[in-house]
Amino acid sequence: MAKMSYSEAKKELEAIVKSIEAGEMDVDLLTAxxxxASELITFCKEKLTTTDEELQKLLEEMA
Amino acid sequence: MVEPSFSLSELNRQVKNAVRDALPEAYWLRAETSDVRVNRNGHCYLEFVEKDELGHAIIAKARGVIWGNTYRLLSPFFEQETGQQFTSGLNVLVQVTVDFHELYGFSLTVVDIDPSFTLGEIARNRQRVLKRLEEEGVLRLNRELELPELTNRIAVISSPTAAGYEDFRDQMENNPAGFVFYTKLFPAVMQGERSEESIIAALEAIFQHGDFFHAVAIIRGGGATSDLSCFDSYNLAANVAQFPLPVISGIGHERDVTVLDVVAHTRGKTPTAVAEIFIAHLTKTATELDVLQERLVSRTQGLLVEERSDLLSLSNRLVHHSSLYLQRETAAIQQLATGARHSFRQVLQKEFAYLQEAMITTRHSTRRLLDEEGHRLIQAKRTLQHSSRVELRDERHFLENVEQFVRMVSPANVLKRGYTLTLKDGKIITTSKGLQEGELIETRFRDGDVTSVIQSTGLPSTESEV
Known part of the structure; x- marks a missing residue:
């Protein structure tokens, strides 16, 4: 998931939520x-509110 | 004869008088400002120019002045009306008096200004530029770009010392939701003739970083209104319109929409407003995420509740139907058992009755049979007794007759009556056939036997009766 972009994660999340809402989800699959979905949410939230030190560094090194 | 002549001052005074006489009033003049400068005393000196149709060659030029006391009134009025500082490069409509000074020469003294003309000129220029961008098909390119959901890496084009830039950073860093922004300043001159070139250079620098950034903010410090003409420039607008990242403009003026604002993806009035746009965008993104999470949680819970209730209902139905089934089966079995017992009893009763009847019948008919047989036996006995007696009597008769007959036919009696027996080889013979001449035969008489030799054989000569 680390290499995933925000929109990819969001899309996957949306797809999961939609399929659960559509009632297509087998209960056995539901847990997984x-x-x-929770991982994706965490991932997305982190992207929004947690500073990525690597990015920060890149930015500072930018001429 | 010496011709009359003027000293320079005399001549200049003549010119001055002629100009004053010929052009005694104040006149409205259309011209472009150039080289505008204000000295320490608050007097504004400038050049008025007129260019040819293509806007290249200057075809007329005149010095101008706005005296301090006039300028102090006109300048704020003009800014207020146009949102534009009184500066070089503006097309203006000014009321001037035409003066000729012996020492300073020709000059136009501004006594009034009509800002609406300039406004019109600015607007016309904008329309021209926008029309050209439209014709080239680039006008909406930047607007059509999509701001990524996660827009937090932002390249900022600004003057590094501008108050507006500080406001922008403050706003971004202290956003209440705690969103992370990665901003990078690309410094540029934001005012005056060099600004166009400088901003374009900054855009090119950002472009060098490829897709690191999500968006560009072009911001300019707030404060007093100032020269906006560079933001109406075709070159800058064409660059911004075709820039591959969404450009958010915030060049610090309320009233005018510059060409840059039009081509930009989004227009913020001030740098602070630009920061708010980014924050609002991330807020929307975060809200969408929250909504998704909420939907996930509620739907999942709903699903589990449904499943649980389904299971419960299934199990209830199972129990219900099982017990119903059991009840039904039990009832059926009981009924069967009752039925069986009943019919068994019936069968037994029937069989018993039948047997009893049979027994009675049997006994009855046996008795009757016995009776009948008894009768018959008695009858038979009687008959027998009766017929025995008769028969015995008859028998006795018969036997007496037989005895008599036997006595009569006994060989002794027969022999007595003259009959003889003929024997051959000890056996009685009754025929002459087979007898040969010379053979011996015996003849038995009542009182003894004789042996004879056969002389001849043949048929008897007469039939004799016995």
Whole structure:
């Protein structure tokens, strides 16, 4: 997931939520999907609110 | 004869008088400002120029002055009306008196200004530039770009010392939601003739960093209104319009929409407003995420509740139907058992009745049979007794007759009556056939036997009766 872009993560999340809402989700799959969705949410939230030191460094080194 | 002549001052005074006499009033003049400068005393000196149709060659030029006391009134009025500082490069409509000074020569003294003309000129220029961009098909290119959901790496074009830049950074860094922004300043001159070139250079520098950035902010410090003409420039607008990242403009003026504002992806009035746009965008992004999370949670919970209730309902139905089934089966079995017992009893009763009847019948008919047989036996006995007696009597008769007959036919009796027996080889013979001449035969009489030799054989000569 580390290399995933925000929009990719969001798209995947949307797809999961939609399929759960559509009632297509098998209960056996539900747990795994919800877990994945939670990871995606965490990932997205981190992108929004946690400073990426690597990015910060890149920015500072920019001429 | 010496011709009359003027000293220079005499001549200049003549010119001055002639000009004053010929052009005694104040006149409205259309011209472009150039070389505008204000000295320490507050007097404004400038050049008025007129260019040819292509806007290249200067075809007329005159010095101008706005005296301090006039300028102090006109300048703020003009800025207020146009949103534009009174500066070089403006097309203006000014009321001037035409003066000729012996020492300073020809000059136009500004006594009034009509800002609406300049406004019109600016607007016309903008329309021209926008029309050209439209014709070239680039006008909406930047507007059509999509601001990525996660827009937090922002290249900022600004003067590094501008108050507006500080406002922008403050706003971004202290956003209440705690969003992370990565901003990088690309310094540029934001005012005057060099600004166009400088901003374009900054855009090119940003372009060098490829897709690192999500968006560009072009901001300019707030404060007093100032020269906006560079933001109406075709070159800058064409660069911004075709820039591959969304450009957000915030060049610090409320009223005018410059060409830059039109081509930019989004226009913020001030640098602070630009920061708010970025923050609002991330807020929207975060909200969408929250909504998704909410939907996920509620739907998942809903699903689990549904599943649980489904299971419960299934199990209830199972129990219900099982017990119903059991009840039904039990009832059926009981009914069967009752039925079976009943019919078994019936069968038994029937069989029993039948047997009893049979027994009675049997006994009855047996008795009857016995009776009948008894009768018959008695009858038979009687008959027998009766017929025995008869028969015995008859038998006795018969036997007496037989005895008599037997007695009569016994060989002794027969022999007595003259009959003889003929024997051959000890056996009685009754025929003459087979007898040969010379053979011996015996003849038995009542009182003894004789042996004879056969002399001849043949048929008897007469039939004799016995």
């Amino acid at each position: 999907k919800v877990k994945r």
